[in-house]
Amino acid sequence: MQKRKSKKHLFSGISILLFVMLSLVGCSGDKKKEVGATDNEGKINIVTTIAQIAEPVAIIGGEHVKVESLMGPGVDPHLYKATQGDIKKLEQSDIVLYSGLNLEGNMTEAFENIRKKKTVSAISEAISEDKLLNDEDGATDPHVWFDIELWKTSLEEATKTLKEYAPDYADDFEKNKEEYFAKLDELLEESKAKISEIPKEKRVLVTAHDAFGYFGRAYDIDVVGLQGLSTEDEIGISDIDDTIEIIMEHNVPSVFVESSVNQNSINAVIEGAKKKGLEINLGGELYSDAMGNEGTEEGTYIGMYQYNVNTIFEALQGVEE
Incomplete structure (x- = not known):
């Protein structure tokens, strides 16, 4: 009888200990949730x-x-x-x-x-x-x-x-x-300050798709995108021809490809303009829907933005008519 009593007390003690441990874990979890931390090194x-x-x-x-x-x-x-x-x-x-x-x-x-x-x-x-x-x-x-x-x-x-x-x-x-x-x-x-140095008549930005509308509005630049707002939009012959007409009308010196968009459409514009006797430079590659590689300047928002501004400036300002 004495042994059974002792065993009962032992189970009771273990139950109390488990209850305390679970309570502590529960409190700890609640605390972590309060401060927004996770198991990811507390971040x-x-x-x-x-x-x-x-x-x-x-x-x-x-x-x-x-x-x-x-x-x-x-x-x-x-x-x-x-x-x-x-x-x-x-x-x-x-x-x-x-x-x-x-x-x-x-x-x-x-x-x-x-x-x-x-x-x-x-x-x-x-x-x-x-x-x-x-x-x-x-x-x-x-x-x-x-x-x-x-x-x-x-x-x-x-x-x-x-x-x-x-x-x-x-x-x-x-x-x-x-x-x-x-x-x-x-x-x-x-x-x-940088963009304002580009003469107004040279501020025409031709890109693969219409990603630079806000940029154009902010810096008083006319923006022409071959595709619409989404790269899912199809590009037709008329889109290419219309773009070439705009380039010829405004004597646009350079056009730009984008890091996240196929270059074929812009190359088609360059070739189409060449057939009409107009030589157009490839102004460089711009970051539109994606940034550069992590660990590089272009892999930061500020660095990406500065790169685009400098690339546009050099291509549009730096080419003599």
Whole structure:
């Protein structure tokens, strides 16, 4: 009898110990959730679609975040479809940030499914509609990162999402954002000064698709894109002929290819103009829907933007009529 009593006490003690341990684990998990930390070295795991979001958000989030972009250099977000690996990354994330405005149209279903259980934000949809551009069919231009002021609005929305998820770090996020925005303001002033040196009659930017509308509006440049807002749009002979006519009418010295778009259409324009007796230079490659390689200047938003401004300036200003 004595042994049975002792055994009962032993089981009771083990049960109490397990209860205490589970309670401590539960409290620990709640605490981590409160500050927005994860098992990823105690950092908030953020997954973005494009690098134009990822790189600035990594700066704003600072030591509190780990950020990964699904789309790397040369990847076209208009055509991109989520892989099984992407779905796994999205499911394992704490926060998902994408641009929206139908830029990542093929991933809409994935975002809607993840939104049911994750913090998901389409950061560019925070921009007021009256500041957005639309094509002749009424489709919204999603390439808002080429207007620095508009992109600041998008990044402000991303910062708001971080603060709501991890309020304990809100002051750090705000401080990092303000420091980064000061650099963006400086970038904007430098870009305005550079582009203003190009004579107005030379400010015609011909590219593979219509990704530079916001850039053109910001710096008073006429923009001609062979394709529409999306690279899914088809290019016809008439599109090429119409572009050549514009080039000849304005005596455009250079045209540009894009890092994430096939070069064939621009090459067709160059060849078509040549047949009509007009020599057109290839002004260089611009970053439109994707940035450069990670670890390079062009792999940062500021570096990518500066590269594009310098490339456009040198091609349009540097060629004598």
